[in-house]
Amino acid sequence: MRMTVAEFKKRFPDRPDPIPSEFAGKWVVWNSTRTSIIAHGDTLAEVERQVEEGGYTDPVFHRVPTTPFLGGT
Numbered sequence: 001m002r003m004t005v006a007e008f009k010k011r012f013p014d015r016p017d018p019i020p021s022e023f024a025g026k027w028v029v030w031n032s033t034r035t036s037i038i039a040h041g042d043t044l045a046e047v048e049r050q051v052e053e054g055g056y057t058d059p060v061f062h063r064v065p066t067t068p069f070l071g072g073t
Helices: 006-009 046-054
Strands: 027-030 037-041 060-063
Touching: 027 046, 037 046, 046 060
Parallel strands: none
Antiparallel strands: 027 037, 027 060
16 A cells, blocks of 8 residues: 555654655664654664764664655655
């Protein structure tokens, strides 16, 4: 089932927004409340460096799958 981001937000108001499709296959790092992406990159080492340089606390690391079920407009 496909849905727009607006439909997703209406159906699942308490969930974070879908991850944009440009992050497919990449590493993303969320802030501790999972409301903002604070780093992203192709490798875990790359995003770990960004987190360390940014001084972020309690980051949430996530490898985004490469599937057709990613967020979009």
